[in-house]
Amino acid sequence: MTAFWCERAWVDGGPRDRVRVAVDDGRIASVTPGADPGPGDERLAGLVLPGFANAHSHAFHRALRGRTHDGGGTFWTWRERMYAVAARLDPDRYLALARAAYAEMALAGVTCVGEFHYLHHDRDGTPYAEPNAMGEALVQAAADAGVRLTLLDTCYLTGGLGRTGHTPLEGVQVRFGDGDAHAWAERAGRLADTDGVRFGAAVHSVRAVPAGQLPVVAAAAGTRPLHVHLSEQPQENEACEAFYGSTPTALLAEQGVLGPGTTAVHATHLGADDIARLGDSATSVCACPSTEADLADGIGPFRALRLAGSPLVVGSDQHASVDLLAEARLVESHERLASGERGRLAPGALVDALTAHGHAALGWPDVGRIAPGARADLVAVRLDRPRTAGVAPEQVVMAAGADDVHTVVVDGRVVVRDGAHVLGDVGRLLADAIAPVWEGS
Numbered sequence: 001m002t003a004f005w006c007e008r009a010w011v012d013g014g015p016r017d018r019v020r021v022a023v024d025d026g027r028i029a030s031v032t033p034g035a036d037p038g039p040g041d042e043r044l045a046g047l048v049l050p051g052f053a054n055a056h057s058h059a060f061h062r063a064l065r066g067r068t069h070d071g072g073g074t075f076w077t078w079r080e081r082m083y084a085v086a087a088r089l090d091p092d093r094y095l096a097l098a099r100a101a102y103a104e105m106a107l108a109g110v111t112c113v114g115e116f117h118y119l120h121h122d123r124d125g126t127p128y129a130e131p132n133a134m135g136e137a138l139v140q141a142a143a144d145a146g147v148r149l150t151l152l153d154t155c156y157l158t159g160g161l162g163r164t165g166h167t168p169l170e171g172v173q174v175r176f177g178d179g180d181a182h183a184w185a186e187r188a189g190r191l192a193d194t195d196g197v198r199f200g201a202a203v204h205s206v207r208a209v210p211a212g213q214l215p216v217v218a219a220a221a222g223t224r225p226l227h228v229h230l231s232e233q234p235q236e237n238e239a240c241e242a243f244y245g246s247t248p249t250a251l252l253a254e255q256g257v258l259g260p261g262t263t264a265v266h267a268t269h270l271g272a273d274d275i276a277r278l279g280d281s282a283t284s285v286c287a288c289p290s291t292e293a294d295l296a297d298g299i300g301p302f303r304a305l306r307l308a309g310s311p312l313v314v315g316s317d318q319h320a321s322v323d324l325l326a327e328a329r330l331v332e333s334h335e336r337l338a339s340g341e342r343g344r345l346a347p348g349a350l351v352d353a354l355t356a357h358g359h360a361a362l363g364w365p366d367v368g369r370i371a372p373g374a375r376a377d378l379v380a381v382r383l384d385r386p387r388t389a390g391v392a393p394e395q396v397v398m399a400a401g402a403d404d405v406h407t408v409v410v411d412g413r414v415v416v417r418d419g420a421h422v423l424g425d426v427g428r429l430l431a432d433a434i435a436p437v438w439e440g441s
Contacts, residue, residue, distance in 0.1 A: 056315025279308025
């Protein structure tokens with residue numbers, strides 16, 4: 001039995017003073033507000049929040065930060081840079097890059113990552129001797145970085161969708177494909193959960209998985225988390241309507257993909273009927289506002305989706321920034337810009353998106369709250385930094401950033417203490433992992 005004594009902690013939907021959190025075997029045994037610290041308790045200054053869930057990550061995209069802004073363009077031109085990075089990775093390079101990326105997330109308060117994983121095979125599309133070598137690299141990376149992982153093994157079968165139908169995989173895309181959804185399911189089905197890893201499934205998009213293959217993916221996912229990129233770009237909507245005669249949301253609904261175990265990522269360009277379908281099915285929606293801004297995707301109708309019945313979660317996606325507090329705040333900021341109104345999503349709702357809702361979308365319903373029986377994931381945020389001094393604790397999500405996180409606990413283990421990760425210099429880890437990816441470019 002160990003214990004953490006918190007100056008303040010987020011308990012039952014808001015901050016409470018002087019909270020003692022006792023931990024036994026990685027789970028919270030008791031929570032006592034108004035308590036004095038006991039002998040040997042680890043004291044956590046500021047406000048302690050439940051662990052953050054990064055519900056949408058592409059770990060290898062971290063190598064793109066600060067390298068895609070010289071030519072303007074669109075999402076589609078940015079994608080060519082992304083493909084260039086994907087072409088240069090093997091299991092060893094992927095392990096080094098993902099380990100560093102996950103450690104950076106831990107510094108920002110992330111205790112669980114949802115990795116949207118489609119970089120499956122060798123450069124020519126040939127499976128590795130171990131068919132899940134790239135996925136196993138991600139599993140090892142998360143373990144090394146001290147974070148929990150939901151590996152969302154992604155079905156990616158076609159190169160795109162136009163008015164006349166789907167196009168074949170081309171170039172680096174051949175690394176992503178398994179031939180058909182049955183072959184994808186057979187490979188992905190070899191992966192087994194552990195205490196720190198859950199395996200889920202993903203449909204890359206309606207561009208990359210033909211309609212007839214969608215039910216196979218949904219059936220293979222079963223009760224596991226199922227994620228899907230949805231309506232990130234108007235071009236995707238136009239192509240789907242031209243070929244299938246429906247919006248991407250309607251197509252996913254018709255093929256049985258939507259539901260309370262599913263998370264739609266981006267959900268940026270939706271009509272009223274799409275919002276209703278997602279809400280009525282209780283499909284979660286993952287906002288990635290720093291990426292959506294970086295790629296000029298647009299602003300999603302996240303308040304409307306939440307009111308319709310879709311739980312809201314957040315992700316850092318391509319990691320243009322790894323700051324989950326900022327991601328949550330940007331959801332509200334973008335809502336204000338789009339609507340001309342303030343207070344579209346209350347601070348408490350943003351904390352829910354960061355914590356309980358995010359973990360549930362990744363298949364960890366026992367994480368995301370400071371309560372007896374929950375996994376002991378804690379994130380301590382300083383309230384005496386220049387950015388946070390004078391902030392009302394209940395509104396800290398509207399002011400604090402990743403640099404204000406000083407201690408992170410995952411399953412009762414301290415992974416970050418006083419702003420330092422157990423792996424050491426994370427900046428050096430990142431630099432050493434990214435440099436080989438760009439050598440010779």
